[in-house]
Each structure stands twice: as structure tokens, then as C-alpha cells.
Amino acid sequence: xxxxxxxxxxxxxxxxCRTTQxxxxxxxxxxxxxxQQWQLIxxxxxxxxxxxxxxxxxIPPNGxxxxxxxxxxxxxxxxxxxxxxxxxINNPDTTKDPRPFLTGGIYSKGxxxxxxxxxxxxAKLECAQGAWPAIWMLAENNKYGAYPRNxxxxxxxxxxxxxxxxxxxxxxxxxxxxxxxxxxxxxTAALLNNEFNVFGIxxxxxxxxxxxxxxxxxxxxxVEGVDPSQWPYDxxxxxxxxxxxxxxxxxxxxxxxLPVQMIVDWVKVYQ
Numbered sequence: 001x002x003x004x005x006x007x008x009x010x011x012x013x014x015x016x017c018r019t020t021q022x023x024x025x026x027x028x029x030x031x032x033x034x035x036q037q038w039q040l041i042x043x044x045x046x047x048x049x050x051x052x053x054x055x056x057x058x059i060p061p062n063g064x065x066x067x068x069x070x071x072x073x074x075x076x077x078x079x080x081x082x083x084x085x086x087x088x089i090n091n092p093d094t095t096k097d098p099r100p101f102l103t104g105g106i107y108s109k110g111x112x113x114x115x116x117x118x119x120x121x122x123a124k125l126e127c128a129q130g131a132w133p134a135i136w137m138l139a140e141n142n143k144y145g146a147y148p149r150n151x152x153x154x155x156x157x158x159x160x161x162x163x164x165x166x167x168x169x170x171x172x173x174x175x176x177x178x179x180x181x182x183x184x185x186x187x188t189a190a191l192l193n194n195e196f197n198v199f200g201i202x203x204x205x206x207x208x209x210x211x212x213x214x215x216x217x218x219x220x221x222x223v224e225g226v227d228p229s230q231w232p233y234d235x236x237x238x239x240x241x242x243x244x245x246x247x248x249x250x251x252x253x254x255x256x257x258l259p260v261q262m263i264v265d266w267v268k269v270y271q
Contacts, residue, residue: 026140026236029116029271038270042112045266046084051077055112059105059240065247066134069103076104076243084264086243088131090255101253105242113140113236117271119155120200120211121241121264127161127193128260130253132244134158135199137237144232148175151232153208154186156199159250164188165199167210169220172229182226187218196265208233239267 027041044055051058058072069088078085086104091097125133134157139150152170159166168186173179180186189212191197200211210218222231243262246253 026113026115027117027269027271028236029114038118040268041117041271042114042269043267045082046079046264047082049079051079051084051106056106056108057111059107059242061099065249066132066242066244069099069101069245070105070242071097071102073102073104076102082265086133086241086262086264087259088128088243088245088253088261089259100255101245101258103243103245105240105244107240107242108238109138109140109240110238113238114269114271115234115236116203116205117269118200118202119239119267119269120198121155121267122196122198123241123265124194124196124263125158125191126260126262128254128257129160130246130250130257131260132157132159132247132250133262134240134242134244136240138240139232140236140238143235144172144229148172149229149232150235153201153203153233153237155201155210156212158191161193163190163193165191165212167212167218169208169233171232173227177227177229179226179230183221183223185220189215189217196263203233205234241267 044052058077059067059070061067061070075089076087078087088101088103091100091102094100121135135155137153137155142150144150148170149172154166154168157166166186166188174185187210191212198213202209202211207219207221209216241264243260
């Protein structure tokens with residue numbers, strides 16, 4: 001159930017509500033939530049034949065390392081049998097688009113955002129040299145200014161043929177002030193290669209707990225007595241899910257390894 005009011009409210013026993021005060025309707029969770037059971041507030045099971053554009057947008061190309069091959073090309077998006085296939089492919093026609101590779105990704109920017117709660121995504125990651133699938137979150141609004149002041153939550157990043165994922169937070173505090181160990185801003189976790197895994201976080205006003213297959217793997221706490229930029233995670237964030245290719249961190253792409261896919265089964269958000 002949802003309530004759509006111009007201010008915070010209660011949802012039939014839930015300490016959360018959907019508010020239209022913000023430019024984008026966002027689900028805001030109130031305090032003392034730990035005393036209640038989780039309630040599903042938003043999901044997509046990808047059961048249709050086309051992407052639900054009330055929830056998602058195909059990520060356009062951008063100048064960042066992760067986004068330079070993003071495309072809306074249908075060849076990078078397949079919905080079949082209840083799965084979304086986000087593909088990284090060799091560009092079949094560089095006369096129209098000079099980029100050597102094309103990649104698919106979706107985000108909920110402008111359509112869905114939430115502040116605190118639990119999000120889980122069930123997905124299978126295929127491997128390739130230069131493959132960089134990611135599930136992550138960015139702030140819906142510029143509460144504190146330009147990136148990275150509003151923070152970034154990387155629920156999962158996978159590189160090449162690794163048997164681990166990276167789970168990380170980024171912010172002005174970690175990137176500009178170089179405070180990556182006070183507290184540690186990221187960790188790694190083992191995954192089941194070539195199988196479905198459930199990636200997620202449990203996000204509250206004082207910490208972000210990272211998860212894989214229901215197991216807690218790393219916690220990023222809010223710390224007192226440090227620069228306030230350490231905790232920009234007090235505002236609504238939206239979701240990004242993308243099959244990235246190439247970049248400084250992951251390295252060069254081997255075209256012979258393509259196509260490569262991230263196969264998404266479902267996305268669920270609880271408060």
C-alpha cells in the first residue's frame with residue numbers, strides 16, 4: 001500500500017511513506033524502523049516482454065569510465081522468460097557509432113528513489129576480460145552539491161573473471177579528503193560464479209550493511225567527530241544496474257570474450 005501526501009506519513013502500520021515534496025516521489029523511512037517487520041514497497045520481476053518504463057530508463061552514454069559504452073540499442077536489452085538480460089557486445093556497425101563496444105544498463109532516476117530500508121537484486125554475472133557489471137545507487141537530488149558530495153553506494157561490482165565482488169561507498173570524504181580507512185569504506189565478498197546470487201544492502205540512519213545471499217559482508221557506519229561529508233547517506237537514492245565494459249580499473253576489453261551479460265531475475269525494495 002502507498003500513501004501519496006505532501007508530507008511524511010504512516011503507511012498502514014509501516015514507518016515509511018511516499019512523499020511528493022521532492023521533485024521525484026520517494027519512499028522515506030522514519031526512525032525506529034528496526035522494531036518492525038520488513039514490508040515490500042517496490043519491485044520488478046521483469047515478467048513482461050518490454051522494460052517497464054514507469055520504473056526504469058535505459059542509461060544514456062556519458063563521459064565517465066563506466067558509462068562511455070552505454071546505449072539504448074535493443075541488442076543490449078532482452079526480456080525473456082522473466083529475466084532481463086543486460087548485454088555488453090562488440091559494436092556491429094562502427095560507421096554509425098564509432099565506439100567499439102555497446103553496453104546496456106537501466107536506472108530508476110526520476111522514477112523511484114528511497115531513503116533507508118533494504119534492497120535486494122537477484123542476478124547472474126557472466127565473465128569476460130573487461131567486463132564490469134555493477135549494481136549501485138546515487139542520490140536523487142543534489143542536497144550537498146556536485147558529485148561526489150552526495151555519495152555513492154556500490155552494492156556490487158565485479159571485474160573480469162574474479163570470484164569476488166567489491167562493495168563500496170564513495171563520497172567527498174573518501175575521494176577528496178582521502179579518508180578511506182576512518183572508517184574503511186569498502187570490502188569484498190565471495191560469490192557463486194556463473195550462478196544466481198542475491199546482492200543487497202540494509203541501509204539505516206547510522207550504517208549501511210552490505211549483503212550477499214542474505215549474509216552480512218561489510219558495514220559502513222556513520223562516524224561522529226569527523227568531517228560531516230562522511231555521511232551524505234541521509235537522502236533518497238535511486239538504483240542503477242548496468243553491464244559495463246572497460247575502464248581504468250577493470251582494464252582493456254577482449255573482444256573475443258563478448259558478448260557478456262548480467263542476467264537480472266528481480267529487484268525488491270523493503271522498508
